[in-house]
Amino acid sequence: MPGSTPELTRNAVDVLPEGRLAEQLQGERPLRVKLGIDPTTADIHLGHTVVLGKLAEFQAAGHTVVLIVGDFTARVGDPSGRSASRPVPTPEEIEANATTYQEQAFKLLDPARTEVRRNGEWLDMRLDELLRLMGTTTVARLLERDDFQKRMAANAPIAAHELLYPLLQGYDSVAVEADVELGGTDQKFNLLFGRDVQSAYGRPQQSIMTLPILVGTDGVRKMSKSLGNYVGVTDPPAEMFGKLMSIPDEAMDEYFRLLLGEDGRPPGPPNQAKRELGRRLVERFHGAGAGAAAEAAFDRVFVERSVPDDIPAVDLGGYLGDGDGAVHLPRLLAGAFGISSSEARRLLAGGGVKLDGEPLAADPLDLPAAALAGRVLQVGKRRFARLHAAG
RNA sequence: GGGGGAGUGCCCGAGUGGUUAAAGGGGACUGGCUGUAAACCAGUUGGCUCUGCCUACAGAGGUUCGAAUCCUCUCUCCCCCA
Numbered sequence: 001m002p003g004s005t006p007e008l009t010r011n012a013v014d015v016l017p018e019g020r021l022a023e024q025l026q027g028e029r030p031l032r033v034k035l036g037i038d039p040t041t042a043d044i045h046l047g048h049t050v051v052l053g054k055l056a057e058f059q060a061a062g063h064t065v066v067l068i069v070g071d072f073t074a075r076v077g078d079p080s081g082r083s084a085s086r087p088v089p090t091p092e093e094i095e096a097n098a099t100t101y102q103e104q105a106f107k108l109l110d111p112a113r114t115e116v117r118r119n120g121e122w123l124d125m126r127l128d129e130l131l132r133l134m135g136t137t138t139v140a141r142l143l144e145r146d147d148f149q150k151r152m153a154a155n156a157p158i159a160a161h162e163l164l165y166p167l168l169q170g171y172d173s174v175a176v177e178a179d180v181e182l183g184g185t186d187q188k189f190n191l192l193f194g195r196d197v198q199s200a201y202g203r204p205q206q207s208i209m210t211l212p213i214l215v216g217t218d219g220v221r222k223m224s225k226s227l228g229n230y231v232g233v234t235d236p237p238a239e240m241f242g243k244l245m246s247i248p249d250e251a252m253d254e255y256f257r258l259l260l261g262e263d264g265r266p267p268g269p270p271n272q273a274k275r276e277l278g279r280r281l282v283e284r285f286h287g288a289g290a291g292a293a294a295e296a297a298f299d300r301v302f303v304e305r306s307v308p309d310d311i312p313a314v315d316l317g318g319y320l321g322d323g324d325g326a327v328h329l330p331r332l333l334a335g336a337f338g339i340s341s342s343e344a345r346r347l348l349a350g351g352g353v354k355l356d357g358e359p360l361a362a363d364p365l366d367l368p369a370a371a372l373a374g375r376v377l378q379v380g381k382r383r384f385a386r387l388h389a390a391g
Numbered sequence: 392g393g394g395g396g397a398g399u400g401c402c403c404g405a406g407u408g409g410u411u412a413a414a415g416g417g418g419a420c421u422g423g424c425u426g427u428a429a430a431c432c433a434g435u436u437g438g439c440u441c442u443g444c445c446u447a448c449a450g451a452g453g454u455u456c457g458a459a460u461c462c463u464c465u466c467u468c469c470c471c472c473a
Contacts, residue, residue, distance in 0.1 A: 218418095219428090228419085242427065249428050271426040302427055328440090343420085346435055352421040359422095365441095380420075381427065 020207040034178035038070035039097030044104040045230040047214040047223035072120040136200035170197030219248035241294035244278040311384040326366040
């Protein structure tokens with residue numbers, strides 16, 4: 001099969017066992033390359049796309065991608081990198097997420113060369129089958145992983161079912177006859193464990209490849225929805241561009257390398273490089289032309305300090321006081337921006353609220369609707385609302 | 392099953408009867424500077440019909456003029472023994 005080892009292993013951290021992938025690539029048969037994603041949150045973010053991008057490379061080389069949507073494993077919760085058991089999403093949430101995941105994954109993957117499977121197909125097994133699966137390993141093996149060692153050292157709980165996670169993920173590999181499995185570096189234990197499960201079931205063992213974990217927009221912690229430092233692949237262009245502009249300079253090299261396949265960030269002023277990063281990633285997810293448009297919109301707001309094109313409209317009608325035609329600002333701000341009215345008061349007092357670009361005093365908390373209608377209310381640098389007269 | 396320890400605001404963590412909406416740190420937000428970077432400076436960080444009121448220190452009840460702090464029961468977690 002085509003696809004040279006050096007190309008396909010670019011950016012990889014571990015490719016194990018040594019030399020195995022190269023052998024597999026010598027074969028005649030397209031490889032079955034597996035990735036499992038648990039639909040525990042609604043969005044795929046750029047961090048996931050590091051691995052998805054690698055899968056796309058395998059596809060381009062003629063191999064088959066097996067994307068496993070972990071509708072069943074989502075109920076267990078992957079302990080990887082976790083210092084606590086995670087909250088379990090409801091079946092409805094899992095189902096909703098599972099659907100959008102496929103859509104989002106196809107922003108990078110070729111649907112024609114992707115086999116999408118849900119692991120509920122085979123993991124919802126009889127107890128005797130589960131016992132057989134559990135019998136393939138030992139408690140010591142399951143506990144030897146780092147995250148558990150840390151939890152034990154910290155006296156943090158480990159739920160019994162969490163122990164099963166690697167077995168279940170490994171069984172996925174048996175079920176789909178995976179030749180290769182990809183994952184983040186935090187998946188190394190699970191991926192290697194899959195090999196043991198495969199061999200216990202008399203199947204050929206997969207090789208594994210781990211890829212670096214992308215740092216979030218804060219430049220410190222890994223990108224994750226729950227940490228709020230993520231860029232979602234479905235984020236609107238302006239938001240995506242803006243988030244990318246806010247990453248620390250130090251993170252740029254990594255973004256260029258892992259997301260764009262470059263050797264690092266281009267030379268020149270950091271600001272220019274970051275703009276290029278933003279443009280190119282927006283193009284990738286929103287199509288040609290979207291990048292330049294997002295950049296232009298960004299400049300209007302942050303360089304020219306003017307108001308973005310499409311901002312939400314707020315009808316003053318719902319905020320009028322008792323008959324006197326006055327609008328209570330805290331309530332208006334609360335309704336328009338989804339903050340509490342107490343927070344709105346604080347922002348007013350701190351000079352964080354503007355009307356048509358002019359700071360709004362906290363002194364009169366009630367303003368006549370006539371003084372607000374048609375004007376633009378702004379909180380901080382990036383939250384806007386256009387006010388409309390009642391009616 | 393027996394014994395011991397612990398549960399505080401977004402997170403960590405101080406506080407063991409009274410000026411405690413609760414020290415300190417982190418994070419976040421706002422303002423300044425700027426490249427929506429970093430660093431730095433300043434402010435804010437429970438809610439509301441906001442010179443006041445309400446809710447809050449796992450939950451419920453109780454003692455007290457007054458409780459996060461004392462008592463009882465419940466729930467959850469950790470450790471040791473079995």
